[in-house]
Amino acid sequence: MPAARLAADVRAGRLTAAEVVDAHLARIAERNPVLNALPVVYADRARRAADEVDALVAAGRDPGPLAGVPISVKENIDITWSATTQGWRGGVYAVPAEDATVVRRVRDAGGVPIGRGNMPDFGMRWDTDNDLYGRTLHPLDATRTVYGSSGGDAVAVATGMSAIGLGNDFGGSVRLPASALGICGLRPSFGRVPRAAVRVDPVMPTLQQFSVNGPLARTVDDLALALGVLEGVDTEDPVSLDVRPGAELPRRVAVTRTPPGGGVDDDIAAGVDAAAAALAAAGWAVEHVDPPHLEEAALLWRRLACTDMAISLAPDRLPVPLGRSATAFLRDGTAAAVPYESAADYAQAWARRAVIAADWRRFQREHPVILGPVATERLPAVDFDLGGPDATTTAWRMLRLVVAVNFLGLPAVTVPAGTDRDRLPVGVQLIAPLHADALALTAARDVEAGISAF
Incomplete structure (x- = not known):
């Protein structure tokens, strides 16, 4: 229930x-x-x-x-x-x-x-x-x-x-x-x-x-x-906010079926197409167009995250070592991502984030909701993110639209969009402008209802 x-x-x-x-x-x-x-x-x-x-x-x-x-x-x-x-x-x-x-x-x-x-x-x-x-x-x-x-x-x-x-x-x-x-x-x-x-x-x-x-x-x-x-502001959390409802946004969707930076599995693409059809049937204006700087946003997320993890989870900072798989992931991920070595490069990456966020905000004035895959490949085997630096890069690349959302702090709802050839779930995500969480949920409801009706 x-x-x-x-x-x-x-x-x-x-x-x-x-x-x-x-x-x-x-x-x-x-x-x-x-x-x-x-x-x-x-x-x-x-x-x-x-x-x-x-x-x-x-x-x-x-x-x-x-x-x-x-x-x-x-x-x-x-x-x-x-x-x-x-x-x-x-x-x-x-x-x-x-x-x-x-x-x-x-x-x-x-x-x-x-x-x-x-x-x-x-x-x-x-x-x-x-x-x-x-x-x-x-x-x-x-x-x-x-x-x-x-x-x-x-x-x-x-x-x-x-x-x-x-x-x-x-x-x-x-x-x-x-x-x-x-x-x-x-x-x-x-x-x-x-x-x-x-x-x-x-x-x-x-x-x-x-x-x-x-x-x-x-x-x-x-x-x-x-x-x-x-939701709601918390005096114990210095970045929590008291968010008021914003202006109503148009029901327009940008579909990024194959996010820039790699390919997409046919079964995943079919899930995105089904979600787009559900939105169109619910009265949304649907256009196939990619958001700006997506690959760069994913890359900056990776390097900044790996830089911070390499510092905060270093062996000399932990009284008890990380587990075996976590140790391997941290080692391989930082080797592949190339953490920032200078304060200037680290600061420049954060500075670039503001430029990318501004361009996304302009993009979402015209296309408030972005529809795309969660992962661009079908559900992988256990430990898919282990196996050396190349494996961590492959994992990150198939999740590029996911981590771009984290990089920009945007709301996103994942909703089921059918199954793949092995009858395993396929999910899509609906990404809205900052603090337009209600709009992402509205779009997700329409996908949920439309997929169920197919």
């Missing part, structure tokens, strides 16, 4: 939160031992939280818009119920003193945390595996990746272990797993949804600018429901 319907039924007394949580815990017991999506499960705490929701309903009070909805929380988002490990062996004792703002807002809205979503070390791989908890498996084909880094949450949502997943997206970490599992994912605009509080430790510039918290769900409406709970 969609999260919105679950919450409505709990508020109306047609279901109890206890029944909802027990049903999800039963699904976890059935599927999680094999899939390894939720390395930590909050069975007892979730049942107590559900009882609190039911007590509010019995007293005639409204528990909130997420009443009784089971939520998974990624391993790098603070919740006091367990350690925030970030998928890293060094974090096993890092139990936070308080919930992250997004978790607090979910709980205040009646949501029930049910488990922790698995992820790679510090979220830096495009596959979900680590030495602490192991690999998360794809429920349709265990030889294929679930992508990363919010892979555990995506599998949990897709298989009914949770109704909404709380993830984050630095380089596609919400949109990629959503596309792999045939569900929906939202990367909100920069600053729209609060992140972690900043206290003592410095936060690298790319993490400040490229990463946002965002939800995964089975429907676009559930993404919108989650965003309504999560």
Whole structure:
């Protein structure tokens, strides 16, 4: 059931939160031992939280818009119920003193945390595996990746272990797993949804600018429901914003079927075409035109991200080493990306970002929504992002439209657009101008409805 319907039924007394949580815990017991999506499960705490929701309903009070909805929380988002490990062996004792703002807002809205979503070390791989908890498996084909880094949450949502997943997206970490599992994912605009509080430790510039918290769900409406709970300024997050609704934008779409910088698989292109047809049928003006500087934006994202990771995750900075696969990915990725060696080059890359962002803003005045693939290749095998510098370059290039969005801080919604020749999900993304998250969700709804009708 969609999260919105679950919450409505709990508020109306047609279901109890206890029944909802027990049903999800039963699904976890059935599927999680094999899939390894939720390395930590909050069975007892979730049942107590559900009882609190039911007590509010019995007293005639409204528990909130997420009443009784089971939520998974990624391993790098603070919740006091367990350690925030970030998928890293060094974090096993890092139990936070308080919930992250997004978790607090979910709980205040009646949501029930049910488990922790698995992820790679510090979220830096495009596959979900680590030495602490192991690999998360794809429920349709265990030889294929679930992508990363919010892979555990995506599998949990897709298989009914949770109704909404709380993830984050630095380089596609919400949109990629959503596309792999045939569900929906939202990367909100920069600053729209609060992140972690900043206290003592410095936060690298790319993490400040490229990463946002965002939800995964089975429907676009559930993404919108989650965003309504999560968004809003937070005094603990220095880059969070209080965003007012902007002017209504025209319903015009630019389709980038083959994003500049490489090719596209025929099955992926067919998914983009199907989404474009759904939008046209819903009354959108659709034009095939590529956004500016896309390949350059992807390249700058890569070099800036690898520069910061090489510094912040260097062995002499970590009390416990990275896991084996994370170590290989960092080594090969930095070797291929060529991190900036001088402050002048690093600063120039950030300066160039403003020029590219301005050109995208001009482009999106005429074409507010950009439709394109998530990955330009079909779902790859596990560890596709390992195997040497060339493998990391191949992985980055197939994800070039994804990381360009992170580079520019734009909102993007991933929605299913059919299946490939192996009957595995194909996802597309709808990219809107900064803080026009509602427009991206509107376009995604029309794709969702149109694809379902075909």
